[in-house]
Amino acid sequence: MKDSIRKLIDQLHAKGAHYVDARWYPHEDSNFLFMWNGNLKENNASSQSGLGVRVLYNGAWGFSASSDLSNLGAIFEKAFDNARIASERVTFPIRLAEKEAIVGSFESPNEIDPFTIGLDEKVAFLKKMDAALDQPGVVQRISVVEFVRKQIIFMDSEGSDIEKNIIEVFPSIHAMGVDKDGGMQRLKYLPGRTGPTRGWESIDEADFLKNADRLVSDLNQLLVAEDAPNGKMSVILLPGIMFLQTHETIGHALELDRILGYELSFAGGSFVRLEDFGKLRYGSEKLTARANALEPNSPGSFGYDDDGVPAQDNLLIDKGILVGAITGRQMVEEANAKARKQIFDGSSGANRATSFYRVPIERMTNINIDPGTDGNLEDIVAKTERGLVLDGDKSWSIGSNREQFHFACDIGWLVEDGQKKQMVKNPTYRGETLPFYNSLTGVGDESTWHVHYVENCGKGAPNQIMQLGHGVPICRFDNVQVGE
């Protein structure tokens, strides 16, 4: 198969294609188990295989994919024809940043392949979680595990030949109850990635049982809690919501394709402009953010992106100043040309596709906030006059240029005069991105930092779901509008 792909790449290159790459997925397997109130509502396995071909011709992309591998040549020809038509409407001829042709491989670190674990054992885990959640006050219980295993062969006309074998594990538990006002409240636990690996062994049953008890206890308090207040105050975001704040208003805002207007017809643009790099004060000096695709245990680490560029650890925001973006080979060339200066020194290795039948686009890797020096939660609360401690992502809505946002959280606690007080329900907050990050006045230390995975980041047309991570500490922001 690889020989056939190589031959077809060479043939198209000889026919005038500037660049050709192919991603062959010999297999992608997944297994999804979903237990709701003791019923295993989903017990699904799935598999897929196929080939996606990308062709650059006269400055334009064409792409074609198929699960029918009986005529590989037809897939290449269709991609070429798609590029030929696309080249009839070109405003900035696509160029690709230089890269080294790599012959290599990547294996995500794991000790136990979850696909070697029997269904009985997986179901037993869910039943144990379901039983742990089955306590007074809980009216709905959900336990979920999802496993993904994929093999990707990447080859291009520049000589790259990369094989990736990636395994991901996504477990979570959820508890729901009806509050005193008749509203449904939901709390969840998605474990932070603390160990060095991401196989079956990363599911720590004891940790889940401990957190199941915590969820039930918190839920029962939440059911009798008052509504969160309305007004302006500090918000202290725990990692369970800080990851999403980072994701939506740093991650997406700094995707270079969005900045250059390539997502305007769907997901939106970015308030960031090319001239902002190196000088825009994005946040207070306490804010340092990076795209680190080298975290070993996160789905945002993948060895090589789908341009064949090695994964990297790059600064995005350095002590509050915008310095970098999430980039692939195409966009950095266009950005540098449009800016008429070298803003980006090559691709940051963040061009990824969700499957063989989607084209790679700029995707977040692990968009992390560096830990700070403001201690742990107690230390930050102690220095807070009036505010809310918030956790859990309930809903999110962000402006089309990521310039403003509205988040609802699962749970909150009042803070008054340096003390964490009673729990409150239905907390929300909103803000404008730059003023919000410039009001960052507290960043927790290493002990508060952990990697939170995201398994369902949507972007692009046709749409793609991507998996990634965010390593974030506890953060405090002042003068934030809450309660709308």
Next chain:
Amino acid sequence: MNQVIELLKQLRQAAVEKGLKALITYHEEDSYLMRFANSAISLNTNEHLISLDFIAFDGNKKVSYSMIADPSDIKSMEKGLDILAEMLPHAQPLSYDPTFPVYQKDVVDERSYDPALAALTNEERLAYFNTLAEGLENDDVRLSGIFSNGVTTTAQISTANEHTQYFRSTDAQVTAVLSSESLKWEVNAEQSAQKKSDLDAQGLHDDLTLLVHHYTQDQSVQLPVGKYTVVLGPAATAELTNSMTMYGMNGAALKQGYSFLKEENMGELLFSEKVSLSDDPREAEIFGEKADRFGLERKPFPLISEGRFQTFMWDQDSADEFDQEPTGHDVNHASLVMEGGEKALGSLKELLEMPRDEDILYVPYIHYMNVVNPTQGMVTGSSRFGALYLKKDGSVQVPYNVRLTQKFSDFFGERLQWLSQEQVAYNVSSSYGRRNPTALKVPRFLCVKEIEVSHSNPSY
């Protein structure tokens, strides 16, 4: 069609021979997407994918297996059945008996299929976009958008007998955006098509011309937060209606505690008497299908009749679990129709020219709408793509985007003022995962008073 049916019968036979009681579903998509950005074609793609879903039943046990299949490799497809057979003994019994589908007759439904749309070429997609953007682009105003079209085929067979269900449809979804690179304003025009003759590039050109005129000539403003009389365009109305139905009128959501409606609300006047909403599978234009996945005939299904909430939709599994009658809603998409009203307004131009005795905020599109609180039916989202502020003195201003955080009942309840007579199909297909053409038919305009603007951008 014959090839698909033959394949299903072959797989059915293999399942029977393996002793499986199974439902086999076939999904094929032939998808084309031309994407535009910065006035160029940024991506031109097509995918041809065949998926199979197998569900095996054994008393109160159920397991499923899905695959994207190579149609030339029947052996690998049959392996899916082997995997099911391996999984089934390990399945955990459900607390209820899941229904095993037994089709009573063959169903063939190709009402939504148009061979001309299926055969649309790259050249035609490009020509369409060239027409809609003609004369509107310059160094600052750039064209973005998508032209997505394709053919979707689904079919089912169960091991109970050899009856099959077969559905085929064509769809196109066009979004064209003109945006200012320097100022960052954006306007758009959209179209949903089920057949080639629906495509109207000139109509989109006219809409874009009007909007670009206002966005380049009229004063831009940051609206003060507060209450406004709002006219929603079809995209906003369709998005709200779709979300309200999904969260509010779905039996599973009700039982899981996520609906803002309760069983005791059935028959109550909860919405404006001007609102009638149904799921109407007779409408080929919005991809109605004759039967659901379990073979239940789909009929017009009133959800709201003159403001009175009627009933909930039940898919088969939820009906089984909660001891309800299934309502033919084991479907990939409903075909929702909101009836038009009395206001004779057929275009944005007519809305702009309409005499008005108050200021009106026109919100054609709600960006990134999300449900803040499902049990309250509270949603939030921002205006985008061509919002206008129509002053009562007849002038027009261009408002920076605003955030609306309101309940469904605020939009569709007693604050609702009027609905336009004319209805339009609006495509809400998600391109996540498999192609699944989905559209609603909604009034072109819906006017509602006292909608709260909770945040207003200081610039584009």
